[in-house]
Amino acid sequence: MTAAPSDDFVSLVLEVVADIPEGCVMTYGDVAAAIGSRAARAVGTVMSHYGSDVPWWRVVRASGHPAIDHETRALQHYRAEGTPLLWTRTGSWRVDLATARHVPTA
DNA sequence: TGGGTGACTAAGT
DNA sequence: CACTTAGCCACCC
Numbered sequence: 001m002t003a004a005p006s007d008d009f010v011s012l013v014l015e016v017v018a019d020i021p022e023g024c025v026m027t028y029g030d031v032a033a034a035i036g037s038r039a040a041r042a043v044g045t046v047m048s049h050y051g052s053d054v055p056w057w058r059v060v061r062a063s064g065h066p067a068i069d070h071e072t073r074a075l076q077h078y079r080a081e082g083t084p085l086l087w088t089r090t091g092s093w094r095v096d097l098a099t100a101r102h103v104p105t106a
Numbered sequence: 107t108g109g110g111t112g113a114c115t116a117a118g119t
Numbered sequence: 120c121a122c123t124t125a126g127c128c129a130c131c132c
Contacts, residue, residue, distance in 0.1 A: 029115065038115095040114040041112060041114045041115085042114090043114080044112070044113040045111085045112055045114095046113090048112080048113050056113075061113085061115080063115090066113085067113035069113075070113065
C-alpha cells in the first residue's frame with residue numbers, strides 16, 4: 001500500500017503536507033489553498049486514507065486542534081518536535097498557530 | 107447521472 | 120472557551 005495514487009488532488013495534498021518542516025503546522029484550509037482548492041474537507045478525507053505516508057500531525061484544524069480521535073497521538077509528536085502548544089485552564093490544548101503556522105513559499 | 111459521506115470552516119449561542 | 124448549525128468541495132456507489 002505504498003500510496004502512489006495517480007489522483008491529482010491526492011498527490012498534491014500529500015506533496016504539500018510532506019513539505020511542512022518539523023516544528024511547524026498547517027491548517028486543512030491552508031493545504032487546500034496551497035493546491036488551489038478550498039476543499040478542506042477533502043484534504044482531511046485524503047489524510048484519513050493516505051496520512052500513514054505523511055506527517056498528518058502537522059496538519060491541524062483552523063482552531064489549532066489536531067485531527068479528531070488522534071489528538072493524543074499528535075501530542076506525542078508535537079512534544080517530540082518542539083511544536084509550540086497552548087494549554088487552556090479546562091485541560092484542553094491547541095497548537096500555537098501564531099508561531100507554528102507554516103507558509104509555503106511556492 | 108445523481109445522491110450520500112467526511113481527519114473541515116465560519117458564524118452564532 | 121465549548122457546543123450547534125449551515126455551507127463547500129472532492130470522492131465512492
